[in-house]
């Protein structure tokens with residue numbers, strides 16, 4: 563296998579904390595440098611780590627000068643619900659940092675760049691069921707607007723600079739290793755923690771709010787599979803729709819009840835309900851299936867078994 567040298571930004575976030583161990587396994591721990599604006603926590607402190615504020619271009623350039631990276635995974639971003647509370651900062655962080663990374667990738671001849679997009683690129687006028695790859699997009703959150711604009715920037719860098727940048731429109735990602743980080747889909751992370759700790763959970767989304775979701779191991783696998791796909795097979799240079807499972811709060815609650823019979827869910831929707839209502843219920847990911855063989859492994863039942871087992875110990 564060709565030797566890669568990988569830089570990851572925002573590695574301390576929900577995805578980064580778990581993607582890092584996937585990258586270590588695949589490419590070797592010594593070949594991955596994790597960075598974040600905050601001091602490393604947990605597993606991150608076991609590998610190469612540097613503090614990096616991706617808004618500071620000189621710091622990014624210094625790191626790229628010091629190491630011959632072949633790939634950058636640019637994960638630093640502010641999620642949907644947190645972004646609505648701090649819109650200008652979300653825009654600045656999500657957009658400026660992406661452009662900084664794309665520019666630096668061109669300048670330092672980075673072979674491949676990964677940048678995550680999201681179902682938040684869709685909006686109220688988007689068809690909700692089996693949402694197609696190419697469709698109406700009218701995002702209502704700053705996070706979603708930044709992801710949609712980011713997709714256009716990625717495609718533009720590919721077309722105008724030949725930069726091999728790849729992206730996925732993640733559904734809500736559910737992992738149990740980090741606490742929720744300001745997303746709308748994060749209820750499906752929090753619910754497991756609360757179910758085990760308190761045997762009850764108050765949902766900020768209504769009982770029947772269906773959203774596309776994905777278990778973390780599938781998200782990590784999708785990301786590495788996409789990055790490992792031969793370049794000529796990649797037909798989407800904005801971001802691929804990918805699908806895992808789809809469920810609503812009452813369904814995840816019933817699944818948890820199979821393991822914790824006393825568990826009770828109550829509902830008190832807040833501002834995040836409107837965000838969830840603007841997003842798809844399920845996604846058509848047939849292009850990802852065709853181009854690089856995407857197939858998720860986990861459904862709601864299998865994911866719940868795994869999370870309850872791991873969080874209980």
Ligand code: SER
Pocket residue numbers: 641642643679680681682705732733734735744745746747748
């Ligand atoms: N999980 C994200 C959020 O809820 C969506 O990509 O903000």
